Amino acid sequence: MFTNRTDAGEQLATELRRSDFAVDVVLGIPRGGLPIARPVADALGVPLDVVVASKVGAPGNPELAVAAVADDGTTWRNESLVGSLDLTTDYLEDEIEHEQRAAAEKRGRYREGRPPLDLAGRHVLVVDDGLATGATMFACVERVREAGAASVAAAVPVGSPRTVDELRRRVDHLVVLDQPRSFRAVGQFFRDFSQVSDAEAMALLD
Incomplete structure (x- = not known):
């Protein structure tokens, strides 16, 4: 503990x-x-x-992460969960795009005034x-x-x-x-x- x-x-x-x-x-x-x-x-x-990075939640259950996307668009997907929930490509693409924007916005707030991360x-x-x-x-x-x-x-x-x-x-x-x-x-x-x-x-x- x-x-x-x-x-x-x-x-x-x-x-x-x-x-x-x-x-x-x-x-x-x-x-x-x-x-x-x-x-x-x-x-x-x-x-x-x-x-x-920002999590992509399942429909009706935002705490259940079916994917996550970093500020630059790098994406991880829980393929087994995506398959078992029968999620559509449109749903995933729309949510990933939305969460990428959120991650990029957060990166901007946290790194304001700092040089690019190399x-x-x-x-x-x-x-x-x-x-x-x-x-x-x-x-x-x-x-x-x-x-x-x-x-x-x-x-x-x-x-x-x-x-x-x-x-x-x-x-x-x-x-x-x-x-x-x-x-x-x-x-x-x-x-x-x-x-x-x-x-x-x-x-x-x-």
Whole structure:
């Protein structure tokens, strides 16, 4: 059980200091990933920036992620779920376009005044506050790969064992502190899992 996101970030930072893979930049997934990513970046002595993606929900159930799209259009789809729900191509394309615009708008707010994010040839660590379905993380990892990163690592305090296994196949390195078999939601493993505001998250980038 983590006290809050900052505590989880500090514990994750301690574990990452023991790791033997290179990290040039840490990318937090806003909003909840940034309080985790800040102590990680500080401990590793590397810059902190953001990578943004937005989930595409199922019809009538927006919390059920059938896909996720990053700010540059890089898209991950849950093909088995798309098939089982018999979703139309039109629905997916319309929702992906809508969520890409939302992700690009969020990127603009978070990166205002910053130089373009150049990941080519860099060793990148993507950090979030946990893995449930993993949709957002999967899209962000693919976005970083498409940007030409030399390697892509991921780190989270806690995650669903099934999702962790899938993510492990998609990254070069993965650090997860806890993979409880009783996993239901990320928030159950934090005493304080209060929502992070955009203002609070953006302040962590300074």
